[in-house]
Amino acid sequence: MALSSSSAGKAPEAGVGSAKSRATTSPNGKIGRASAPYLLILPSILFAFWIIGYPIYDMANMSVHAVNRFGKTAAFNDFANYQRLFSHQLFIGCLIRTLVWTVFVVGGTVLLSVPIALILNEKFYGRTLARIIIMLPWAVSLTMTGIVWRWSLNGQFGMVNATLSQMGLLGAPVEWLATSTTAFPILIAIGILVSIPFTVTVILGGLSSLQADVFEAAKIDGASGWQRFRYLTLPLIRPFLNIVLVLNFIYVFNSFPLIWVMTQGDPANSTDILVTWLYKLAFRYGELGIASALSIVMFGILLALTITYAALAMRNERSTV
Amino acid sequence: MYQIKKSRVLGLLAGAAVMLGASSGAQAETIRVVLGYYSAATQGLFEDMAKDFMAKHPGDEVKIEVIQWDNLQQRLTTDIAGGTEPDISMIGTRWLVDYVKNDIAEPLDGYMTPEFKSGFIESFLSPSTFDGQMYGLPVAASARAMYYNKDLLAKAGVNEPPTNWDGVVDTARKIKALGTDAYGFALQGKEIETDAYWYYSLWTHGGDILKDGKSGVASPEAVKALTLYKSMIDEGLTEPDPSGLNRQDIERLFKQGRIGMILTGPWLRGQIKADAPTLNYALSTIPEGSTKATYGVTDTLMVFKSSKNKELAMKFLTETAFSPKWRIEFSTKEGFLPVMKEEAAAPVFANDPQLKAFTDMLPYAHFAPPVANWEQMVDAVIASLQKVYIGQAQPEAALQEAAATIDGLIQQ
Missing domain, CATH: 3.40.190.10 (Periplasmic binding protein-like II)
Structure with a gap:
């Protein structure tokens, strides 16, 4: 089944490729061979541009026009949407919370995932089971995780308070999600929890690709466990860490379901991050103009940070090589 | 994620x-x-x-x-x-x-x-x-009315449901004095209709959300309405930390017999019939302040x-x-x-x-006033209420913030 479908998939590709290369090779064989790969991926690139690029274009276009709540754009309005966004009393607060949320969730996730992946990479009895248990939360949708935690943290009926008061640790019920001083750290902790499976998987993939003989040699040379980790493992899995950092950064920055399900940004917007506020702006308030401006700003922030990080990571790699 | x-x-x-x-x-x-x-x-x-x-x-x-x-x-x-x-x-x-x-x-x-x-x-x-x-x-x-738990009120020595806010506070104090895990008056503090739960108090105190084309949520009546709720929270007459409970949460408490009085709509009757058929409750009007009102x-x-x-x-x-x-x-x-x-x-x-x-x-x-940007006004009011409920702001200052937002939205 798999074989036949993959060969069937390749056949037209090869046909197109040979036809194109035949057409371009006739004047000069070298240029034809060099351009063939580009021609081959051209349709995919165009498709990707259409799928990704068009909504961005549409959003950018909307963000500089007056828009009514039903998405009908009117005249160009001199960046009034951006002006209103930046002067909005909630913007700065949401931006700061978004950065705090992202840095803590991504940082916590990576700090926890590396040791977990190292443990799961060791050979021990029941390793497969342990791996499955770590991966399992991944199969549960974020919305469901959010609902379960929301129930568990309920002050009057929740499991957390019931357990704590049974252990005698709690006199009166605590409403964990009633103030941001408890709600936001809890949200971050759950954010870390749900990001671990993906992160561990990637790092584990990195660890299993390492060559055992390098480590044996280091062991024979008398390198301690920490030294082997610090000077061998860590540099060798750096490409994987980079991927995990960038992807998690993007996911977490834009993560909507957890916060929306658990607090909806309450109380008094103190757990709102940019993306939950964006949802309110667009679909509750019908402020599609400001919302599209905010989308573009968020896109810009992510793009800038990702490019900066990628550039830094690449420069590091070049200098270590 | x-x-x-x-x-x-x-x-x-x-x-x-x-x-x-x-x-x-x-x-x-x-x-x-x-x-x-x-x-x-x-x-x-x-x-x-x-x-x-x-x-x-x-x-x-x-x-x-x-x-x-x-x-x-x-x-x-x-x-x-x-x-x-x-x-x-x-x-x-x-x-x-x-x-x-x-x-x-x-x-x-x-x-x-x-x-x-x-x-x-x-x-x-x-x-x-x-x-x-x-x-x-x-x-x-x-429309909304007050549901009250007859058994709980009777245990506290109250046989007729209170018809005004002084009566509500008094009854809630008596329920608190029982020393059980029941609370006198339910107060909703988050999510949809958190604002409505306060409008009952606002309207019965003679205030209104909009007055003469301007915001009325920072009027003296409004401040009085919110100060009443805040004082009830501080005195322990409501459930603790209202900003952690939405409408379903307080209704659930009522169905469990742990709330003396709650303000809500006709749907709760059907829920009680299904979930708590033995609950001995009755209905009364929304408590009066200086006037009668309900939310339609x-x-x-x-x-x-x-x-x-x-x-x-x-x-x-x-x-x-x-x-x-x-x-x-x-x-x-x-x-x-x-x-x-x-x-x-x-x-x-x-x-x-x-x-x-x-x-x-x-x-x-x-009824909710037919104005544009209503949902945004609602969220501004809810944010101010929550700040007061969790003790982050005083009623007057918080309501003035909401009023400024509403006035800005009206002018748009």
């Missing part, structure tokens, strides 16, 4: 919807009706209405689609942006002003006889009337201006959906108040003493 690119998907969704819509252009007239989900009964009720109507109009078709209320506004927004709106939709009446302003709702007076129009209870028509024209038919109506809410069926079959759509409404038979069926099954006179006179409603607590309040009902 996955990313939900709701806003960016909007364009694509609209595009997909256009393609789907284009393929369904049959000869016989079809009307699409989008409805909000009230309960498991909603879909069946309207399917039956559609069947009834199609039997009388062979060849025509009525398609029913039920959507969760939380997603309804978003769904209609995308439909309108993509030009694939249905013929009829149920909407929250307070949304109607935006639909009228953007020329999306069809004025309905031309499609109905004066007799049909006069069949409605007048107070329910005003929220959907703009410049003397009706843009929607009230389909579901509710209606949902509306409106017809889209873009509809090609407006005549048929209105026939479905006037002949079937708003016929006495289906009205009674709908209101009893969904637990709403009657909106038509003939319906109200039916024995199921006229002989229900509990329902009287709600209908008696109707002359004092306040």
Whole structure:
């Protein structure tokens, strides 16, 4: 089944490729061979541009026009949407919370995932089971995780308070999600929890690709466990860490379901991050103009940070090589 | 974590919807009706209405689609942006002003006889009337009243339910003095209608959300209304940390017999019947301050201006959906108040003493003001209330913040 479908998939590709290369090779064989790969991926690139690029274009276009709540754009309005966004009393607060949320969730996730992946990479009895248990939360949708935690943290009926008061640790019920001083750290902790499976998987993939003989040699040379980790493992899995950092950064920055399900940004917007506020702006308030401006700003922030990080990571790699 | 690119998907969704819509252009007239989900009964009720109507109009078709209320506004927004709106939709009446302003709702007076129009209870028509024209038919109506736990009040030595706020505070103190895990007065502090729970106090203290085209939420009456709630929280007369409890949470506490008094709508009667049949409770009016008041809410069926079959759509409404038979069926099954006179006179409603607590309040009902940007004003009010409930701000300062936001939104 798999074989036949993959060969069937390749056949037209090869046909197109040979036809194109035949057409371009006739004047000069070298240029034809060099351009063939580009021609081959051209349709995919165009498709990707259409799928990704068009909504961005549409959003950018909307963000500089007056828009009514039903998405009908009117005249160009001199960046009034951006002006209103930046002067909005909630913007700065949401931006700061978004950065705090992202840095803590991504940082916590990576700090926890590396040791977990190292443990799961060791050979021990029941390793497969342990791996499955770590991966399992991944199969549960974020919305469901959010609902379960929301129930568990309920002050009057929740499991957390019931357990704590049974252990005698709690006199009166605590409403964990009633103030941001408890709600936001809890949200971050759950954010870390749900990001671990993906992160561990990637790092584990990195660890299993390492060559055992390098480590044996280091062991024979008398390198301690920490030294082997610090000077061998860590540099060798750096490409994987980079991927995990960038992807998690993007996911977490834009993560909507957890916060929306658990607090909806309450109380008094103190757990709102940019993306939950964006949802309110667009679909509750019908402020599609400001919302599209905010989308573009968020896109810009992510793009800038990702490019900066990628550039830094690449420069590091070049200098270590 | 996955990313939900709701806003960016909007364009694509609209595009997909256009393609789907284009393929369904049959000869016989079809009307699409989008409805909000009230309960498991909603879909069946309207399917039956559609069947009834199609039997009388062979060849025509009525398609029913039920959507969760939380997603309804978003769904209609995308439909309108993509030009694939249905013929009829149920909407929250307070949304109607935006639909009228953007020329999306069809004025309905031309499609109905004066007799049909006069069949409605007048107070329910005003929220959907703009410049003397009706843009929607009230389909579901509710008012709010006070539920009280008779056993709990009796245990505290109170045999008659309090009729004013002083009485509520007094009763709550007595319930607190019992030293059980029950709370005197329920206070809702988060999510949908957190603002409404405070409007009861605002309105009965003589205040209003908007006054003379300006915000009234920082008026002396409003400050008094909020100070009352805050003092009850501080005194331990409500459940602790109200900002952690939404409407379902406090209703659940009431059903467990742990709340003395709660202000809410007729739906709780049905829930108690199903979840806590032994609860000994009764209904009374919203406590008075300087005046009587309650919150009236209606949902509306409106017809889209873009509809090609407006005549048929209105026939479905006037002949079937708003016929006495289906009205009674709908209101009893969904637990709403009657909106038509003939319906109200039916024995199921006229002989229900509990329902009287709600209908008696109707002359004092306040509706959400028909202004643009209403949802944003609501969230500004809720944010201020929450700041006060968690002790982050004083009532007056917090309300002034909300008032400034509301005034800014009015001027937009």
